[in-house]
Amino acid sequence: MKSVKFRPFWSYDVLKTQEWLNTQSKKGYHFVSFHPIFRTFSFLKGNSANNKYIIIYDKGRNGFPGYVSKTNDYEGIYHTNNYSVLVQKAEEPEYYPSYDQLLSKNQNIKYVAGMILLVQLLLYILPVSMILISALSGNLTIEYEPGGISAPATTQELFEGLFVLIFLLLSLFAQVWLFYSYFKLRRSNKKLEKLCGEDVELSLTVPTNTILSKEDIKKLKRQKKLVRKMRPAWFYSPDTYETWLEEMESQGFNLVRMSKIGNSFYFIKGTPRNMKYHVDYQLKKNPRYFKVNEESGWKLFFTSVTRYFAISVWGQEYTDVEPEYYSDQENKVKHAKRFMLSYIAWLLPMSFLYFIMFGFSLYAYQQLELFQGNFLLYFAPLMFLLVGIEFLYFSFRLMRYYGRVKSRN
Amino acid sequence: MAKSIESYTPLSETAYYILLSLNQPRHGYGIIKYVEQLTNGRIVLGSGTIYTTLGKMSKARFITVFQDKERKTIYELTSEGKELLRRERARIKMMYRDTLYQEGLFNEEREI
Numbered sequence: 174m175k176s177v178k179f180r181p182f183w184s185y186d187v188l189k190t191q192e193w194l195n196t197q198s199k200k201g202y203h204f205v206s207f208h209p210i211f212r213t214f215s216f217l218k219g220n221s222a223n224n225k226y227i228i229i230y231d232k233g234r235n236g237f238p239g240y241v242s243k244t245n246d247y248e249g250i251y252h253t254n255n256y257s258v259l260v261q262k263a264e265e266p267e268y269y270p271s272y273d274q275l276l277s278k279n280q281n282i283k284y285v286a287g288m289i290l291l292v293q294l295l296l297y298i299l300p301v302s303m304i305l306i307s308a309l310s311g312n313l314t315i316e317y318e319p320g321g322i323s324a325p326a327t328t329q330e331l332f333e334g335l336f337v338l339i340f341l342l343l344s345l346f347a348q349v350w351l352f353y354s355y356f357k358l359r360r361s362n363k364k365l366e367k368l369c370g371e372d373v374e375l376s377l378t379v380p381t382n383t384i385l386s387k388e389d390i391k392k393l394k395r396q397k398k399l400v401r402k403m404r405p406a407w408f409y410s411p412d413t414y415e416t417w418l419e420e421m422e423s424q425g426f427n428l429v430r431m432s433k434i435g436n437s438f439y440f441i442k443g444t445p446r447n448m449k450y451h452v453d454y455q456l457k458k459n460p461r462y463f464k465v466n467e468e469s470g471w472k473l474f475f476t477s478v479t480r481y482f483a484i485s486v487w488g489q490e491y492t493d494v495e496p497e498y499y500s501d502q503e504n505k506v507k508h509a510k511r512f513m514l515s516y517i518a519w520l521l522p523m524s525f526l527y528f529i530m531f532g533f534s535l536y537a538y539q540q541l542e543l544f545q546g547n548f549l550l551y552f553a554p555l556m557f558l559l560v561g562i563e564f565l566y567f568s569f570r571l572m573r574y575y576g577r578v579k580s581r582n
Numbered sequence: 583m584a585k586s587i588e589s590y591t592p593l594s595e596t597a598y599y600i601l602l603s604l605n606q607p608r609h610g611y612g613i614i615k616y617v618e619q620l621t622n623g624r625i626v627l628g629s630g631t632i633y634t635t636l637g638k639m640s641k642a643r644f645i646t647v648f649q650d651k652e653r654k655t656i657y658e659l660t661s662e663g664k665e666l667l668r669r670e671r672a673r674i675k676m677m678y679r680d681t682l683y684q685e686g687l688f689n690e691e692r693e694i
Contacts (some may be wrong), residue, residue, distance in 0.1 A: 231646070238648065239658065268607075268656075269649040370655050453630060461610060461655055462633060468611035469629035500628035501596045508630065 174218040176202060181212040185354070186361040187228050187275055188368075194226040204258065206251050225261040226250075230275035240268040276365040277459065283358035284481055286351050371460035373473065376433070380473050383430035393441060400426060400440040407436070408484055409570040411452035411512065412577060418488070422448040428488065431475040435484070446490055451498035453485045454512040470496065482515060509578035513571040520568045527561030587666050590642065592673065597635055599625055601667045604645065607658040610636065639663070 178197075183190040194204050194214075202216035204226060227247070229238065237249040237257050246266035251258040259270070307313045326334070374381045385393070393399040407414045418428060418438070426440035428448075451471070455462065458480050463473065470489050477483035489496045499505040534554040593601070603616045613636075614627045636657060639645045644663035650656050659667065 233643065234646075238646065240648065265651070267651060269651075269653060271647045271649050271655060273647045273655070368653070370649075370653065451630070459637070461636075464655075465610040465633050466629045469614060469632075471629060497626075497628045498630040499634075500626060500631045501594065503594055504596070504628075504631045504634050508634070 175205070176216045176218060178214045178216065179212060180214055182353070182357065183207075183212065183214075184230070184275065185279065185357050186364075187230075187272065188361070188364060191226050191228055194228075195224060198222045198224040198226070204250060207256075207258075209253060209256075227259045227261055227270055228275075229257045229259065229270045229272075230255055230278065231257065232274060238270065244268070271369060272365045273369055273460070276362060276369055277457075279358050279362055279365070280457075280480060282354055283362060286355040286358070290351055290355055366460050369460035370464050371462075373463040373467075373476075375476065378433050378435060378478050379430055379475055383474060385429065398442045400442065401437055402440065403437045405436045406567065408452060409516075409567045410574055411454075411484075412574055415450040415452055418450040419448055422446045428474060431486065435475050435477075435486075447492065447495075449489050449491060449496050449498075451487045453487060453498065454508065454515075455483050455485070456511065456515065457481050458483050458485075471498070506579050509575045513575040516571050517568040520564045520571075524561045524564035524568065527557045527564065531557035531561060586642070587662065587669065590644075590666060591669060593666075593670050595625070596627060596631055597639070598670055598674075600627070600632070600635055600639070601644070601659065601663060601670070604657060604659045604663070607648075607650070607656040609650070609654050609656045613657070 180190065180193070183193075197204065197216060199221055201218055201221045203219050203222065203224070205215045205217050207214045231238070232255050234255075234257070237247075237252060237259070241247045241249050241259060244263075244267055246261065246263035246268070247259040248262055249257065250260055304313065376384060390399065404414065421438075421440060422428065423445050425443055425445045427443045427446060428438055428450075429441050430439050431437065432439075458476070463476075466487060467473070471487040472489065474486040474488060476485040487498065499508060531554050534557060538550060538554070599617045599621070600613055603613050603620065608616060610629075610632050614629070614632055618626050636645065640647055640657070642662075643660055644666055645657045646660050647655055647657060
């Protein structure tokens with residue numbers, strides 16, 4: 174006897190879905206297949222079994238993973254273009270599947286949903302707060318004009334009304350889907366990240382092992398050994414600050430941690446060290462990012478709060494041979510290029526936009542003859558000009574950085 | 583897929599050694615250590631290089647990712663990866679043969 178069960182968001186929490194398949198098999202419903210579009214699972218009724226299901230996402234793979242045929246630890250049950258479903262036979266198999274690709278997909282969905290929600294929040298925050306403030310202060314009046322619609326309604330009006338209703342329902346559905354996706358994935362991704370080997374412990378952006386205890390800070394401050402250096406917007410010239418940090422170390426100022434927004438460096442006056450620093454930029458940090466660097470002896474000091482377009486600061490102490498983060502010239506140059514391009518891709522257009530706004534506001538003020546002695550009005554155009562110049566300057570610094578990396582050997 | 587393999591050749595020295603080290607599944611740091619041992623310390627891969635190259639290779643489906651008993655991520659060549667490595671090995675063997683031949687000629691000329 175066949176039975177079909179609907180589970181629309183099963184891939185958002187694959188571990189839970191696996192558990193669900195296990196309990197179904199205990200009840201005697203054995204997994205047969207699933208439908209990728211209708212989001213349904215088909216089962217065959219049989220005897221109760223203690224099956225342990227594993228779902229793997231592997232885009233474009235033909236057939237089951239290699240270790241299924243090579244070892245007898247797993248049995249392949251079902252396979253589509255992107256998914257494989259296995260039953261774990263051995264108690265302690267030699268190999269385990271990786272949830273790597275499914276996690277990556279879910280991280281992308283979470284990121285897109287999160288960005289849309291953020292933009293919505295920014296767009297709505299001003300009008301909603303204005304309405305709220307006026308409502309609370311009692312200045313809100315709602316104008317309502319009765320008799321706007323002719324009765325009885327024509328067919329056209331009926332269709333228009335229906336269209337609006339469907340549109341509203343769809344947008345409500347989309348909104349619920351956005352919230353659900355974001356908050357559901359935020360929780361389930363964390364579980365998968367741990368399973369994929371991400372074990373870095375962060376307090377927002379700084380690793381917890383770099384944070385000093387309060388007593389230590391008090392003691393260091395009394396001995397005047399703790400030095401804080403503020404360097405805003407330093408990461409537009411990353412290589413310059415790598416060298417700066419290395420020079421500080423050679424003078425005996427040991428970097429202990431960075432501030433949470435990453436604009437300050439805390440040093441302890443200690444002994445001179447040979448330290449190599451690397452400021453790394455990644456379009457996306459996957460769970461293996463921290464592991465492979467830490468195993469190679471790099472210590473993390475800072476990493477961006479987001480997983481995407483992230484900057485991280487790594488350091489390694491050495492005795493004679495300088496360790497290299499990128500050992501080959503090709504990757505070194507590509508890294509600098511990525512770093513530069515992904516920033517100037519928005520810095521340059523924004524700078525251009527601010528210059529246009531500067532020109533436009535000046536022109537508009539002149540047309541309206543607003544400048545008669547009121548110099549306060551110059552404030553807005555002046556700010557536009559300054560921000561435009563600032564963004565241009567940041568782009569210029571990044572391009573210089575790329576040029577230096579490219580010409581250095 | 584055949585066209586895609588050609589667009590990846592010739593591989594950089596780094597990428598070639600990474601694929602060459604995958605005669606058995608290894609984890610990221612294991613590759614670094616193995617290549618260092620294989621080349622007698624001539625090539626010490628940086629962790630950034632390993633991370634970027636492995637990411638690129640798995641995106642191109644030359645390698646696949648799974649985990650060992652200790653739940654550490656390990657990498658294995660796919661059939662496409664094996665094919666890529668086979669072609670590169672053949673190319674480098676030919677280069678080696680030609681190099682030896684030409685080296686002989688250079689040495690002869692010096693004697694005349």
